[in-house]
Amino acid sequence: MAKTRRKATKAKSRKSLTKAKSRKRTVAGRSRKSVAKKAKPAKRVAKPKARKRLAGLKSRKPVASSNARKPGKKATARKAAKKSESVESPAESPKAVRLTFSYQGDQVKLVSQQPVEMTVPPSDPLKGYEEHKGFWAEVKNAQDKTLFRRVLHNPTRNDAEVFSDDPEQSISLEPAPKRKGVFVVVVPDTDKGHEVTLSRSSGLPDIPEGSPRGMTAMRSLATGPATEIARFKLKK
Amino acid sequence: MGSSDGQVQGLTKIADAGQPTQRWNVVIVSEGYRSDEMAQFTTDAQQFADTLLTTAPYDRLRVAINVYRVDVTSTDSGARDPTSCGGTGAKPKTYFDASFCTSGIRRLLVGNSGRVIKVVSKLLPQWHMALLQVNSSIHGGSGGSVATFSKAPNAIEIALHEMGHSAFGLADEYEYFAGCIADHGHDNHSGSEPSQPNVTTNKNRATVKWHSLIQAATPVPTTQNANCAGCDPQPSPVPAGTVGLFEGADYFHCRVYRPEFNCRMRNLNQPFCGVCQQVIAQKLAPFLPPS
Numbered sequence: 001m002a003k004t005r006r007k008a009t010k011a012k013s014r015k016s017l018t019k020a021k022s023r024k025r026t027v028a029g030r031s032r033k034s035v036a037k038k039a040k041p042a043k044r045v046a047k048p049k050a051r052k053r054l055a056g057l058k059s060r061k062p063v064a065s066s067n068a069r070k071p072g073k074k075a076t077a078r079k080a081a082k083k084s085e086s087v088e089s090p091a092e093s094p095k096a097v098r099l100t101f102s103y104q105g106d107q108v109k110l111v112s113q114q115p116v117e118m119t120v121p122p123s124d125p126l127k128g129y130e131e132h133k134g135f136w137a138e139v140k141n142a143q144d145k146t147l148f149r150r151v152l153h154n155p156t157r158n159d160a161e162v163f164s165d166d167p168e169q170s171i172s173l174e175p176a177p178k179r180k181g182v183f184v185v186v187v188p189d190t191d192k193g194h195e196v197t198l199s200r201s202s203g204l205p206d207i208p209e210g211s212p213r214g215m216t217a218m219r220s221l222a223t224g225p226a227t228e229i230a231r232f233k234l235k236k
Numbered sequence: 237m238g239s240s241d242g243q244v245q246g247l248t249k250i251a252d253a254g255q256p257t258q259r260w261n262v263v264i265v266s267e268g269y270r271s272d273e274m275a276q277f278t279t280d281a282q283q284f285a286d287t288l289l290t291t292a293p294y295d296r297l298r299v300a301i302n303v304y305r306v307d308v309t310s311t312d313s314g315a316r317d318p319t320s321c322g323g324t325g326a327k328p329k330t331y332f333d334a335s336f337c338t339s340g341i342r343r344l345l346v347g348n349s350g351r352v353i354k355v356v357s358k359l360l361p362q363w364h365m366a367l368l369q370v371n372s373s374i375h376g377g378s379g380g381s382v383a384t385f386s387k388a389p390n391a392i393e394i395a396l397h398e399m400g401h402s403a404f405g406l407a408d409e410y411e412y413f414a415g416c417i418a419d420h421g422h423d424n425h426s427g428s429e430p431s432q433p434n435v436t437t438n439k440n441r442a443t444v445k446w447h448s449l450i451q452a453a454t455p456v457p458t459t460q461n462a463n464c465a466g467c468d469p470q471p472s473p474v475p476a477g478t479v480g481l482f483e484g485a486d487y488f489h490c491r492v493y494r495p496e497f498n499c500r501m502r503n504l505n506q507p508f509c510g511v512c513q514q515v516i517a518q519k520l521a522p523f524l525p526p527s
Contacts, residue, residue, distance in 0.1 A: 118362035134431030153401035170504040176339035
């Protein structure tokens, strides 16, 4: 009996804490908006530091932050929203996560997960792409069901587009091996999201150096059906 | 070298469609502009915004699109231009270290994308598309999460093409790799259906991805390449703007199709084809204000 009462008390205090945090977030959100609105006539948006000061916000760390998503905060925000998120219609919710990946050769790493209040373009088709070639990112639930999918122009390819003034062939490709860099995928922030996967078609086997230019470049052309190349846990 | 060679001055909204949480946010960042050249960047960024918002289909979606400018000064003007690619050998000190001759390719102009992303994310966490405008009159650019382009005449076209890739996952619709003559091994597509919405291996009128845009009178396939060893030289048999199935796309001469005879994803200075326009409109639909 006493145990039950203790549990109820704990739940109650958790709830009030949640409400308080939710109020804080709402106020912060409103302040931020009003700051942006104030800045509108001059069309100058304040730098983050100034904006933070004006809004009295405890800032979230941008992109590179590894601890940007603190447990509890997200759940609180969700409760405050008082609506269930629809992954299939992400536009209904302004909550998203910006995933920043780095790549070097075939190696891809998830560098950061940044929660952002923003609208996400709708998902690409969630069915019927099993044998497709290309490159895409998927948000999976705990049962490995795809909740959201974003088709990308392969960001890890070993070639690069080159532009010329030739009106007939203003664009062509050149092999650009050993490329490294970063790419970004924005996905809806949802309770159901458990992992993010990346899928990519494999290229042709290596062709010896000195082969004709177009042939050498084929190494990097994705030709077969895509397979999963990486899987990362989404922070809760 | 790098971020010590300049300063981030701030973010300015140059096309205002509403709150960034609700709109699609494009950010254009300056590279290789000295502090005394920032007025020029203001003009260049505005020119980009005006071009973007008068280009179909963005023109009819402009109420969904915010455009911002990020002013970043550099110690020196321009971009690196190595002599190894036939360049001038210029080595200006710039904030994002933009350089021509990336991977030994003369016109491949690349800046430090990671640094751009970091700067933009700090100033506008809600960004969707970032572009780096490099203060150089040499023709060049590159794609990726940050589309990069110079100030050469028509270089904005590079940005529009790369946005098609980066923001909307559109495929290239040209049918060659290095060029129609230079190509080896680009005769026939592998057969796996491309995941991108604007190229296909499917010849079935009823089930092709863009079937709803093909009129009953349009033949399918609309063109076929008689010689898969090279690009198809025939002119379009249908009026410009007709959606059908045109053989040759996705870097291959045969067994893969594009929706229109021409498109910005096939050649610069062309409008987006109907299918690409539809894809862009669908992706931007959630950003439209309620009517």
